[in-house]
Amino acid sequence: YISMKERTPEIIKKAMASLDEHQSNFTKLHGQVKKAYSLLNDLLQQLKSDDWFQAPWLYAECYMYRRIHEALMLSSPISDFDVFKDLKCQSFLDSQEPIIILCNYLQELKRKIETLSENKLQEEFFKLLQISLWGNKCDLSLSGGRSSAQFATPMAVVAELESFILVNHMDSIWSVLIMRKKNQENISTRVDFILDNSGFELYTDLVLADFLLSANLASEIYFHGKSIPWFVSDTSEKDLMWLIYQLKTAHTNCMSRCGSIWEEFFLNHKWNYRDNMFWTLPHEYSAMSQVAPDLYADLQKSNLIIFKGDLNYRKLLGDRKWTFTVPFHEALNGFHPAPLCSIRTIKAEIQVGLEPGQGERIAISEPTWMNTGKYGIFQFDGPLS
Ligand SMILES: O=P(O)(O)OC[C@@]1(O)O[C@H](CO)[C@@H](O)[C@@H]1O
Numbered sequence: 267y268i269s270m271k272e273r274t275p276e277i278i279k280k281a282m283a284s285l286d287e288h289q290s291n292f293t294k295l296h297g298q299v300k301k302a303y304s305l306l307n308d309l310l311q312q313l314k315s316d317d318w319f320q321a322p323w324l325y326a327e328c329y330m331y332r333r334i335h336e337a338l339m340l341s342s343p344i345s346d347f348d349v350f351k352d353l354k355c356q357s358f359l360d361s362q363e364p365i366i367i368l369c370n371y372l373q374e375l376k377r378k379i380e381t382l383s384e385n386k387l388q389e390e391f392f393k394l395l396q397i398s399l400w401g402n403k404c405d406l407s408l409s410g411g412r413s414s415a416q417f418a419t420p421m422a423v424v425a426e427l428e429s430f431i432l433v434n435h436m437d438s439i440w441s442v443l444i445m446r447k448k449n450q451e452n453i454s455t456r457v458d459f460i461l462d463n464s465g466f467e468l469y470t471d472l473v474l475a476d477f478l479l480s481a482n483l484a485s486e487i488y489f490h491g492k493s494i495p496w497f498v499s500d501t502s503e504k505d506l507m508w509l510i511y512q513l514k515t516a517h518t519n520c521m522s523r524c525g526s527i528w529e530e531f532f533l534n535h536k537w538n539y540r541d542n543m544f545w546t547l548p549h550e551y552s553a554m555s556q557v558a559p560d561l562y563a564d565l566q567k568s569n570l571i572i573f574k575g576d577l578n579y580r581k582l583l584g585d586r587k588w589t590f591t592v593p594f595h596e597a598l599n600g601f602h603p604a605p606l607c608s609i610r611t612i613k614a615e616i617q618v619g620l621e622p623g624q625g626e627r628i629a630i631s632e633p634t635w636m637n638t639g640k641y642g643i644f645q646f647d648g649p650l651s
């Protein structure tokens with residue numbers, strides 16, 4: 267209710283404001299801008315109707331983002347204009363400090379990576395996994411488009427927040443990768459990231475992906491993004507390329523090196539970008555094999571699929587009100603293309619795989635614990651090899 271009543275009107279207003287701000291860039295296209303603006307205004311008025319509050323939440327939200335996209339599509343030639351672009355860019359620019367710190371950390375780590383013992387490698391992997399987890403605190407649909415505060419020193423945060431991890435299957439994620447690395451028969455290991463938010467979160471995902479290659483825990487990475495602007499801050503191909511360009515052209519040495527290395531990864535196909543319309547439809551993932559068989563078949567080639575963020579978790583579980591103690595495997599409802607894990611801070615009232623009483627105990631002192639992104643999970647499903 268809060269999401270549809272308060273956040274969505276804010277988000278549409280932000281989209282309209284962005285069109286307003288860019289008026290002057292669209293010389294000779296004022297008619298088209300006016301049209302998109304008025305379609306968004308209609309949508310804003312329609313949001314007051316009861317229908318929006320009676321439809322399933324996930325469906326209504328996805329529909330709203332599609333209607334925003336439609337307003338632009340009907341206003342050709344400004345169809346390609348991303349009404350959330352400025353918000354996404356700003357959230358990246360606001361996190362320069364932690365980005366530089368993390369960048370230096372990664373470079374130092376890579377310099378000595380060959381010399382690390384298996385235990386030490388695991389420790390570093392866990393650290394970067396947790397940084398990527400807490401990076402998911404920063405989504406803009408939850409904050410109605412307001413840039414969320416970043417943590418100043420990502421590495422210090424890891425220790426501070428460890429007690430807020432409610433399900434921790436980092437061991438299983440590690441096992442999948444290290445067992446493949448040790449087995450000489452595995453010449454290649456493919457890891458897929460089903461991306462969530464651009465900006466700082468995306469940066470933490472790329473750092474993790476770089477580490478996986480550098481530590482020979484993976485040989486190829488596939489990043490899956492969104493083909494249209496989605497849930498305000500979700501990553502599109504343009505967002506990903508923009509981020510890499512920002513790094514490459516940064517004045518800080520370590521950032522520009524990082525940008526060049528990552529660009530190179532894409533050029534030599536160690537890193538690959540994919541999108542598919544399925545990610546911007548309201549379907550739960552158990553419907554993927556039916557609705558998007560090609561995508562499902564592609565994911566079956568993966569050795570580990572990492573689903574980032576809250577929305578992906580909702581879709582993995584069909585956004586149902588599961589009992590907290592239901593096993594993750596069961597709630598996936600037949601969706602098992604390959605070993606997979608969810609890395610997500612809890613922002614929506616859906617969670618499985620908890621210990622009996624675990625969620626109920628937190629709710630006593632923190633009634634809104636499922637809406638804030640304060641708690642996180644690493645939840646794994648699949649055979650370990
Ligand atoms: O997937 P993300 O970026 O972690 O979170 C997306 C999200 O904040 O947006 C919606 C808020 O209305 C909820 O679905 C969800 O909590």
Ligand SMILES: [Mn+2]
Nearest residue numbers: 405462463497
């Ligand atoms: Mn998101």
